[in-house]
Every structure is written in structure tokens, then in C-alpha cells.
Amino acid sequence: MSPLFCPWESATFLFVSSNVPLLINYSHFIAIFSALAVSLLIFVNNPKALLSRLFVFFAVLFSVWALLDVALWATNDPAVVMFAWSLQVLLEPLVYAIAFFLVYIYFHGNQPPLRYQLIVTGALLPLILLLPTTLNLEALQLSSCESIEGPIAKYYTYFLNLLFTCMILAVSFRNIPLMQERKRSATYFSIGLVTFLLSFTSGNIISSFTDEWTLSQYGLFGMPLFAALIAYSVVRFNAFRAQIAGAQVIVAVLWALVCSLLFVDTEIATPITLITLGFTSIAGFLLIRSVRQEFQQRQEIEALAQKLQRANKRLKQLDQMKSEFVSIASHQLRSPLTSIRGYTSMLLEGTYGKVSPKAQEVLQHIADSSRFMALSVEDYLNVSRIQSGNMKYEYSDFNLKDLTESVVDELRPQGIKKGILLTFKSDLNGRGIVNADIGKTKQVIQNIIDNSMKYTPKGSVDVRVRDDKKTKKVFVEVTDTGIGMSEETLHSVFDKFERAHNANEVNVTGTGLGLFVARTMAQAMKGDLYATSEGEGRGSTFTIELPLAM
Amino acid sequence: MEEKYSNTLLWTVFILILLSITATYYKMVVVRDFVVIDDLDEVTEVEE
Incomplete structure (x- = not known):
């Protein structure tokens, strides 16, 4: 017996079909583009970092999810619907789990400890094992070409999403000793991620219970927003060490949004334009603000650099003057001292006649003191020579x-x-x-x-x-x-x-x-x-x- | 030591996920073993 098909034309290349509303193409491909663009730029900037690699994995999983969603709209083959739907059920909590790993690594700099990994994998295990069973997807309704979800797809996945969201929030709001700027950047990152995950799932949850699947597509607009927040976090706080990349991402996403307007049907042009306008306003505001801050900082740094240059010049002059002073003063002291020592020695030796024992005692004091003074002057002169680099060795x-x-x-x-x-x-x-x-x-x-x-x-x-x-x-x-x-x-x-x-x-x-x-x-x-x-x-x-x- | 366990755990889950996807593909696409609720007035039959 020939297999049954849904009552519309079949899709070309799995994704292309007149059955796919333009809004779906708009929301999904923009989201995929944003996710891959951000992850690739972050990866290229620091390919060795665990965070960069995991971020690419996160973006790829999300993109696969979004592509499967387009395929679900396009296909009329129940087998493709059942398989793609099953994969989506698996991918959604996986995206959440990876988001948790991302936030943990962002805050702590290393992988979560084994106990956290056991919680995550243990929670995912029933879903993985029961994926091909009717506990996940019960059947397919031919008239709407939609799967009828079992308890795993309908309840367990949402429990998992909630669990991982709670874990993300717990990591984000725990008191971790981070630098002020880094902390703010990490907070932006986790807020962006949670916003995206919530918008990603909320549409699905509502659709899952109301059977109105057109709503789920709006959830994906969270992705460009998340990409913009990540990019902003990069621009503002130099997270991921890819400052310029962040600005590039904002501009690229804006470009893609505006370009996509060219392909939009006039009937849905107004909501699409409104969404684009909203996003453009937010991204533009963030970009301009960060550029202004950058400019102000540069001006401050330039002023400081000039001050430092002047201070440094003055310090060098003072140092030179000090060395010259010590050198001149020491030389000036040395010559009279030589005379004092010479004459004292001659007086003690009786060159100028006999000296009384009392006077001899005094002269001896003068001789000792002048000797000490000569040694001190020699020490000062040596230190002066050492510091000015003028000590010569033969x-x-x-x-x-x-x-x-x-x-x-x-x-x-x-x-x-x-x-x-x-x-x-x-x-x-x-x-x-x-x-x-x-x-x-x-x-x-x-x-x-x-x-x-x-x-x-x-x-x-x-x-x-x-x-x-x-x-x-x-x-x-x-x-x-x-x-x-x-x-x-x-x-x-x-x-x-x-x-x-x-x-x-x-x-x-x-x-x-x-x-x-x-x-x-x-x-x-x-x-x-x-x-x-x-x-x-x-x-x-x-x-x-x-x-x-x- | 913990890193070793962690790697083993993550690889195990990864392999389980691949096996599960393969099984789902086999069940849904290869043998088409699922219930179809035919609620159409006219059943659309398409010749392969």
C-alpha cells in the first residue's frame, strides 16, 4: 500500500515549498544567520578557547533545530514530519543544556564539576532513550500534518527546559568573585541567553497546548536579539576578546534584516517592518552608545598620555639635575677635604713644629672625621656614577x-x-x-x-x-x-x-x-x-x- | 581523575544520542512505523 501524504504539494530540496509562510523564512533564516555569524566570529577570534568551541556547537544545534522547523512547514511527508519533530524534541533541551555549560564556563572559566554534569546527563537520559517510542510522539494527524505529542514531548521536555533554566539562573546569580566589568559582561551574557531561551520555548509551549503552531515562529526573533546582546557585550566589555567582531555582527544582522525586507510579501510587510524597525532601533542605540563611550575613553586616555609625557619629561630633567648636583657637590667637597686631610696629617707628623698632646688629640679627631667624610663623598660619587651609567671599568x-x-x-x-x-x-x-x-x-x-x-x-x-x-x-x-x-x-x-x-x-x-x-x-x-x-x-x-x- | 570521568560521561551521552537518532530515523523514515490518523475526507494518495 502506498504511504499516505498530507494534502498539499511536496517540498523541493526539503525546505522549499509554497506551503511555508514568508514570515517563517524571515524569522528562521535571520535567526540561523545571526547565530552562525556570532559563533563564527567568536570562534575565529579565539579558536582554542573551550567557550568559543562550545558556542559554535550551540549555534549549530540551534540552526539545525530551525532548519528542521522550516522542513516541517515545507514537507507533506508524514515520515519526515515524525523524524524532524522527534529531533526537535531532542534538540530543544540539548540547546538548554549547552546554554547552561556556556554560562557556567563564562562565569567560572572552566567546565562544570562532575556532579552538575551527572544532573544534566541524568535528566537527559529518559528523553534520549525514549525518543523513538510512542511515549515521545504518539501519532500523526494527516489533515494538519502535525505530530500528536506524547508525555515525553509534551511535559518532560518542558520540565528539562525549566530545570536547565533554573541551573543557569543559579550560576548567574551566585556570588562569584569577578572583576566589575567582567561581572557586568557575564550578566549581559546570561540575561541574553535566558531571554533567547525563553522566547525560543515560550512560542513552542503555547503552540504545544493550543495546537496553534504559527505562534512558535515569533519565538525565533529572540535569536537576533540574543546575537545583538552578545555583540553588545563584546563591544562594551570586550568579552571573548573580539571587540571589532561584535560591531561587525550588529551591522551584519542589521544588513540581513533590511535585505530580507526585499523578499517580503506586501501582506505581511507591516509586521515585518515593525519587527525590523524595533531591532534596528535597539541595535543602533547600543552601537552608538558604545561608540560614544569608546570615543570619550579615547579622549580621556589621550589627555592622560599627554600629561604623563609632560610629567615624564620633567622627571627626567629633575633626575638629570639631581645627578649633576650630587656630582658637582661631591667634587666640590672632595678638593677642600683633600687639603684638610693633607694639612692635618702634616701637623700630626710635626712638619710645622711640635704640637701639644691636647692639640694632637684634637687634630687626630679632625683626621678621623675628614677620612670618614672623604669615604662618604666617594660613596655618593660612586652611587651617582652607577645611577647615571657613568661607572667605567678598565x-x-x-x-x-x-x-x-x-x-x-x-x-x-x-x-x-x-x-x-x-x-x-x-x-x-x-x-x-x-x-x-x-x-x-x-x-x-x-x-x-x-x-x-x-x-x-x-x-x-x-x-x-x-x-x-x-x-x-x-x-x-x-x-x-x-x-x-x-x-x-x-x-x-x-x-x-x-x-x-x-x-x-x-x-x-x-x-x-x-x-x-x-x-x-x-x-x-x-x-x-x-x-x-x-x-x-x-x-x-x-x-x-x-x-x-x- | 574527575576530568577522565567527565569525558567518559560526555562521550557516552553523545554516542547514546547518535544511537537514539539512528533508531528514530530507522523507525520513522525507513520502516515508517507510526500511527497515521487519517482524518481527511479524501485520502490523498500519491504514487511513488
Whole structure:
């Protein structure tokens, strides 16, 4: 027996038939176009993101649903109607489920936890398993060419839609720590999605119970609206990192809407024009507002950039002036100091006749103070040179062991005067040749030994020079029995103007620049300077490290 | 571990959906096993 067909002409290419009202073509193809355009632009902008890929899947499922709907209007074959109708029943809750995943990922940045996935898949399972049965679609009515829905299609799918909508709302309104702008963008996204889902389903629900299926087509106008909201969210908040794409989508949807008017029958031209006008007004308003905001922001940024440029120029000038001032002031101070030190030394040596013991004591004070002042000025000058990048290094090969030994010999009288035993030992015989600036290296060694002696009220300062053939480095280790350092001090002792907090216990004067200068010099010569200590009151070890000459 | 279970779950559901669609296609389109309520005054018979 030949199969029965519905009483109208058959469709060409499944979708084309005079039985399809123009409004159906208008609403469905615009919706498909909007969904695919938005998803493709988002995907092209960030193809690797899970959200982008899922969004494409969402748009494709929705588009298949809409195409099946057109096919349902066009066909007169009951078999096609039953199959397409069944698929639609399955696709609708699937679109909802994916919408839930989308919102979850948008808010949290990752997939929902397993328990949520179990709820979603568990709820979908009866629908999937009973899809081909009469519990889904009972029969087909030939006069209207419509399926008679069973409990699954009529009630269970709507329960699923409600469940997934509740889950979407729960995710959207939970207090998630997001940035203000991102939060607003995510809220726009979920409001857009829920609006679309509600408009998508509300028509179907009404039609399902009233059997008036022409109403369902209006639901699809939610899709262009949703696309516009997504696009707005993109333009306004740079969601999906596709700002320009968002504006393109708005314009593309507007273009499609206006173009479609050309193909509309005069009878339904008025409602179609009204719908298009409404959409154009909303999209146009959103677009203009975002462009205006963008323009205002750009103006503000430009003004700020100019201010910053001026401030930066002024800061550079001030910095230059400061460096020049320090340099000039230090030089000016150095020359008179040299005279003071020279004449004091000559007076102490008796070049200008015998000096009384009382006056000698005073002269000694002047000599010590001027020496400290000269060292301080040298430190300031060095810091100034380092900061302005004018510190020059003259490299040559020399024996570090011999240099260290000579420095120790120079400083030994000072140690004896203070009652400190200054010792030197090294097992390097002729080895320990380094390539560095000899003057600067001497300054570093002097600085470290001097520093150790300053902070050692009694006991000894031991200087040892050794090498390590594996790392091809030479080390000068200065170990004292002084006040030691806490863990905290060890971290900051090489910073500018930093001194150990227990430094005052030994009544030492200093600028807090010596170690900073020494470390900067050592590092500039491809070496290093570091300190270790077992704690306060337990002495310290300073190690200068320089690479062996090749 | 949770990701592994999650992937297995999603793939299972995906395969079930494909099987269900195939079964529906077979039932509705291939064997046309569904009730048609013929409420037309005249039955339109179209020759294949």
C-alpha cells in the first residue's frame, strides 16, 4: 500500500515549498544567520578557547533545530514530519543544556564539576532513550500534518527546559568573585541567553497546548536579539576578546534584516517592518552608545598620555639635575677635604713644629672625621656614577691573592689599633689570576674588610682566598667574629642606605652605601658579593666572587 | 581523575544520542512505523 501524504504539494530540496509562510523564512533564516555569524566570529577570534568551541556547537544545534522547523512547514511527508519533530524534541533541551555549560564556563572559566554534569546527563537520559517510542510522539494527524505529542514531548521536555533554566539562573546569580566589568559582561551574557531561551520555548509551549503552531515562529526573533546582546557585550566589555567582531555582527544582522525586507510579501510587510524597525532601533542605540563611550575613553586616555609625557619629561630633567648636583657637590667637597686631610696629617707628623698632646688629640679627631667624610663623598660619587651609567671599568689580568694580601697588610695597623686580629691565608700558589678592574676590585675588598672590622668590637677578621676549578671562580672570604646578622638583615644589607638594625650597638658611623656600591661593582665585573651569618652575635662571612681569567 | 570521568560521561551521552537518532530515523523514515490518523475526507494518495 502506498504511504499516505498530507494534502498539499511536496517540498523541493526539503525546505522549499509554497506551503511555508514568508514570515517563517524571515524569522528562521535571520535567526540561523545571526547565530552562525556570532559563533563564527567568536570562534575565529579565539579558536582554542573551550567557550568559543562550545558556542559554535550551540549555534549549530540551534540552526539545525530551525532548519528542521522550516522542513516541517515545507514537507507533506508524514515520515519526515515524525523524524524532524522527534529531533526537535531532542534538540530543544540539548540547546538548554549547552546554554547552561556556556554560562557556567563564562562565569567560572572552566567546565562544570562532575556532579552538575551527572544532573544534566541524568535528566537527559529518559528523553534520549525514549525518543523513538510512542511515549515521545504518539501519532500523526494527516489533515494538519502535525505530530500528536506524547508525555515525553509534551511535559518532560518542558520540565528539562525549566530545570536547565533554573541551573543557569543559579550560576548567574551566585556570588562569584569577578572583576566589575567582567561581572557586568557575564550578566549581559546570561540575561541574553535566558531571554533567547525563553522566547525560543515560550512560542513552542503555547503552540504545544493550543495546537496553534504559527505562534512558535515569533519565538525565533529572540535569536537576533540574543546575537545583538552578545555583540553588545563584546563591544562594551570586550568579552571573548573580539571587540571589532561584535560591531561587525550588529551591522551584519542589521544588513540581513533590511535585505530580507526585499523578499517580503506586501501582506505581511507591516509586521515585518515593525519587527525590523524595533531591532534596528535597539541595535543602533547600543552601537552608538558604545561608540560614544569608546570615543570619550579615547579622549580621556589621550589627555592622560599627554600629561604623563609632560610629567615624564620633567622627571627626567629633575633626575638629570639631581645627578649633576650630587656630582658637582661631591667634587666640590672632595678638593677642600683633600687639603684638610693633607694639612692635618702634616701637623700630626710635626712638619710645622711640635704640637701639644691636647692639640694632637684634637687634630687626630679632625683626621678621623675628614677620612670618614672623604669615604662618604666617594660613596655618593660612586652611587651617582652607577645611577647615571657613568661607572667605567678598565679590565686587566691580575693576581687576586696578591691584591687581597696587600689590602690586608694596609689595613692591619688599623686592626691592631682597634684590638682586632686581622689574618690572611690562601692555598693558591701563583693561581687566582682574574680579569677585572684592579682599582675597583681593591675598593671592593677594602670596603668589605673595613666593614667587617667596623662591626667587630673584639675578636678577629680572617681573610681567605681560594678557587674552585669546577666553576672557574676565585673567592675572597672575609669572616669576622662581629655582631652578626639576622635572616631579615641578610636580605636587605646590600640595599642602598641600609644598615643592620643592631649596628648602633657597636657605635659605627656609615652611609649605608658601601655594600651597595661594592656589590654593584662586583656584579658589573661578572662576579658577585654575598653574605652569610649564623645569626645576631655570631659573626658574619662576606664572600667576593670573581671569574678566573681564561 | 574527575576530568577522565567527565569525558567518559560526555562521550557516552553523545554516542547514546547518535544511537537514539539512528533508531528514530530507522523507525520513522525507513520502516515508517507510526500511527497515521487519517482524518481527511479524501485520502490523498500519491504514487511513488
